[in-house]
Amino acid sequence: MKIGILTSGGDCPGINATIRGVCKTAINNYGIEVYGIHSGFRGLLDNEIELLTDKSLSGLLNMGGTILGTSREKPFKKKGSTVDEDKVNTMLSNIEKANLECIVCIGGNGTQKTAAKLAETGVNVISIPKTIDNNVWGTDVSFGFDSAVTIATDAIDRLHSTASSHQRVMVIEVMGHKAGWIALYSGMAGGGDIILIPELEYDIHNIGNTIMNRLKRGKPYSIVVVAEGIKTENNMKAAQYIANEIEYETGFETRETVLGYIQRGGSPTAFDRNLATRMGGHATELIINKQFNRMVSLNGSDISSIPLHEVAGKLRLVPQDNDLIIQGRKMGICFG
Numbered sequence: 001m002k003i004g005i006l007t008s009g010g011d012c013p014g015i016n017a018t019i020r021g022v023c024k025t026a027i028n029n030y031g032i033e034v035y036g037i038h039s040g041f042r043g044l045l046d047n048e049i050e051l052l053t054d055k056s057l058s059g060l061l062n063m064g065g066t067i068l069g070t071s072r073e074k075p076f077k078k079k080g081s082t083v084d085e086d087k088v089n090t091m092l093s094n095i096e097k098a099n100l101e102c103i104v105c106i107g108g109n110g111t112q113k114t115a116a117k118l119a120e121t122g123v124n125v126i127s128i129p130k131t132i133d134n135n136v137w138g139t140d141v142s143f144g145f146d147s148a149v150t151i152a153t154d155a156i157d158r159l160h161s162t163a164s165s166h167q168r169v170m171v172i173e174v175m176g177h178k179a180g181w182i183a184l185y186s187g188m189a190g191g192g193d194i195i196l197i198p199e200l201e202y203d204i205h206n207i208g209n210t211i212m213n214r215l216k217r218g219k220p221y222s223i224v225v226v227a228e229g230i231k232t233e234n235n236m237k238a239a240q241y242i243a244n245e246i247e248y249e250t251g252f253e254t255r256e257t258v259l260g261y262i263q264r265g266g267s268p269t270a271f272d273r274n275l276a277t278r279m280g281g282h283a284t285e286l287i288i289n290k291q292f293n294r295m296v297s298l299n300g301s302d303i304s305s306i307p308l309h310e311v312a313g314k315l316r317l318v319p320q321d322n323d324l325i326i327q328g329r330k331m332g333i334c335f336g
Ligand code: F6P
Pocket: 010, 108, 131, 132, 133, 175, 176, 177, 228, 264
């Protein structure tokens, strides 16, 4: 049996651990030949496909990024009202020429959508959810999220000393696209006093009152964690907008930090390595059992899978009644 594997969308820690999980299980346990497809779906268009060997898989478990490279190529993206049939046919003929019986697609929301469309053409597909944003519907957690939260939490920890030394308000912007998972989890883990996420409205007066009340309680500094996707005015970046508003509202000296791509770099946490390994292995089991066109998922503490067509086009956002929000409010943390 020959299968292909590709990584698509934003990179994150844990992708290489997933490639290792799929390939070592497939090669060592089932004698499957695994072909790496370079630069996401673009590798299917450009026929950039190469056999992966044990040698190509060594040292992957703790390596950041993806050895296959990635892209945000969307081959089914319509030009006007029609899909570019030449692109689709090129992909399908390259898959056929390589004799690939299944394509394993590792990626976030965009990848799941493209994988579902590829499955509709008759190609067998298995997808694995990957994103630091943790916003892929159908799985409790995506690998990459824990690593990003760990990086962001460390950064927030470091802001406390400079905030208290200068009696300043420090605003840190974390990634997450349209979801607030990274801000919520790193904000709570890093002791944020104010945490702003796209899923919850905020009022700058509430934020100002929280900061002034802290001053009255002898804490002339505050840590504000904002998700990049919160509403701002004049298309301003989240941290800059909130820092300006706070300085205007309270008179406090305020500084902002945009954590950016650091959240996507470096070695995966142990949690992400094991989640990646488990998901990669489960993908191979689905292939062996010919249970195609499914996305591997974490359901509670169990690895499972759901039909791929159920995932495409959906976003997993932070619910208003998330227990960290409820608990945080009871502890006096301001969510806007
Ligand atoms: O999806 C991961 C992510 O890092 C988002 O959090 C962020 O908004 C986006 O990718 C950035 O996209 P790009 O890597 O194309 O700049």
